Amino acid sequence: MRLSRSFVPTLKETPAEAQIVSHRLMLRAGLVRQTAAGIYAWLPAGWRVLQNIEQIVREEQDASGAQEILMPTMQSADLWRQSGRYDGYGQEMLRLKDRHDREMLYGPTNEEMVTDLFRQGVKSYRELPQNLYHIQWKFRDEVRPRFGVMRGREFLMKDAYSFDLDHAGAVIAYRKMMLAYMRTFARLGVQAIPMVADTGPIGGDLSHEFIILAPTGESQVYFDAAFEKIDVSTARYSFDSEQDLADFYTTMTTPYAATDEKHDAAAWAKVADKREGRGIEVGHIFYFGTTYSEPMGLKVAGPDGQPVIPHMGSYGIGVSRLVGALIEAHHDDAGIIWPDAVAPWRAAILNLKPGDTGCDRLCEEAYAGLGGNALYDDRADRAGAKFADADLMGHPWQIIIGPRSAAGRRVELKRRSTGEREEVSVEDALAKIL
Numbered sequence: 531m532r533l534s535r536s537f538v539p540t541l542k543e544t545p546a547e548a549q550i551v552s553h554r555l556m557l558r559a560g561l562v563r564q565t566a567a568g569i570y571a572w573l574p575a576g577w578r579v580l581q582n583i584e585q586i587v588r589e590e591q592d593a594s595g596a597q598e599i600l601m602p603t604m605q606s607a608d609l610w611r612q613s614g615r616y617d618g619y620g621q622e623m624l625r626l627k628d629r630h631d632r633e634m635l636y637g638p639t640n641e642e643m644v645t646d647l648f649r650q651g652v653k654s655y656r657e658l659p660q661n662l663y664h665i666q667w668k669f670r671d672e673v674r675p676r677f678g679v680m681r682g683r684e685f686l687m688k689d690a691y692s693f694d695l696d697h698a699g700a701v702i703a704y705r706k707m708m709l710a711y712m713r714t715f716a717r718l719g720v721q722a723i724p725m726v727a728d729t730g731p732i733g734g735d736l737s738h739e740f741i742i743l744a745p746t747g748e749s750q751v752y753f754d755a756a757f758e759k760i761d762v763s764t765a766r767y768s769f770d771s772e773q774d775l776a777d778f779y780t781t782m783t784t785p786y787a788a789t790d791e792k793h794d795a796a797a798w799a800k801v802a803d804k805r806e807g808r809g810i811e812v813g814h815i816f817y818f819g820t821t822y823s824e825p826m827g828l829k830v831a832g833p834d835g836q837p838v839i840p841h842m843g844s845y846g847i848g849v850s851r852l853v854g855a856l857i858e859a860h861h862d863d864a865g866i867i868w869p870d871a872v873a874p875w876r877a878a879i880l881n882l883k884p885g886d887t888g889c890d891r892l893c894e895e896a897y898a899g900l901g902g903n904a905l906y907d908d909r910a911d912r913a914g915a916k917f918a919d920a921d922l923m924g925h926p927w928q929i930i931i932g933p934r935s936a937a938g939r940r941v942e943l944k945r946r947s948t949g950e951r952e953e954v955s956v957e958d959a960l961a962k963i964l
């Protein structure tokens with residue numbers, strides 16, 4: 531994209547309404563704009579990041595064997611009456627009526643709808659297990675929307691729902707999702723730690739929140755430093771091997787890790803190398819047995835012809851919250867430092883003297899060579915403003931082209947994360963970036 535013709539409204543001033551760094555940087559870098567309390571429009575750069583995250587989430591869900599569907603945002607209140615949740619859900623649910631006076635709601639989550647779809651389509655135990663997911667906008671009328679997209683009212687979530695014949699099957703589904711999540715976060719360039727979370731009336735230990743550490747996180751967290759040494763990105767556990775899944779689960783759940791609500795002083799006392807801090811919840815996985823399948827009458831015929839009530843779990847990732855969380859984890863005083871995998875563009879090309887034939891020509895060549903992976907700063911601005919905007923927007927690479935270097939087909943290549951600069955040929959720069 532050419533910056534001179536792009537809708538990337540960067541701000542020099544710090545917006546007064548933003549309390550935390552990711553919110554400030556998202557506004558300053560022109561990623562989003564608020565359109566109503568807790569509701570955001572995604573502008574070109576922000577939308578590209580959101581789609582990159584979504585795609586990584588999708589690929590890892592698919593790899594785990596989950597199937598993508600798309601359920602509507604609007605739901606009928608009747609479904610929620612069947613599960614018994616309609617009246618109790620409270621004010622977070624946005625309730626509305628259509629022109630025929632039918633009660634509707636904007637989905638805050640989809641357990642009811644997916645259970646309904648599944649009971650219409652599946653009849654026999656032979657069709658289980660299955661896991662269905664979608665990536666869809668949710669609405670929750672949060673009491674205090676804040677921190678930009680981190681706690682919005684409208685937000686993008688990946689939610690998956692597993693169906694198994696029994697508890698043992700559901701445990702396998704649960705472990706697969708934990709593996710998919712750890713791979714997802716590793717690819718996104720952040721370390722997320724699974725922490726024991728509340729299971730509510732179900733009991734047991736099959737509920738984990740995935741927490742990214744950041745000083746501005748909403749939860750206080752405690753964990754064993756052993757987590758700092760676990761590298762999931764190099765360990766290739768298989769989704770199809772029960773033994774692999776069990777080993778992986780042991781690795782991820784043996785060291786102590788808990789949020790405030792589940793913190794256990796006795797267990798904590800035994801941890802040799804303690805870490806504590808603030809954390810952001812970016813995902814949550816949960817086994818809830820027959821909580822929805824039973825009241826909603828989801829049954830399949832078992833091997834002996836007797837009806838079996840499937841055991842379910844649900845698995846959420848805050849896709850839009852992750853944009854803010856990634857910035858919390860990757861920034862400096864000058865701006866965002868995007869991990870390569872999610873950056874809106876892999877590189878920015880900074881033309882230090884638009885109108886200079888040599889500069890223009892080499893910039894155009896680099897721009898063409900990078901295909902859709904570059905943002906070309908061709909604006910007739912001061913060099914200083916271009917440097918500041920490129921740092922603010924956080925492109926992993928900057929190709930800086932001025933008249934002097936252009937004459938020898940040389941460019942300055944800057945790596946945003948380290949600040950390292952080197953003078954190289956334009957060919958070498960492109961090869962490095964691609």
Ligand code: ATP
Binds near residue numbers: 670685
């Ligand atoms: P929280 O405790 O932060 O309100 P939750 O327990 O209500 O989260 P879930 O229902 O488990 O969240 O939703 C799955 C994921 O969706 C969460 O892990 C989080 O990343 C994301 N999420 C939840 N609420 C919001 C929100 N208001 N804005 C953005 N993302 C959210």
Ligand code: MG
């Ligand atoms: Mg909530």
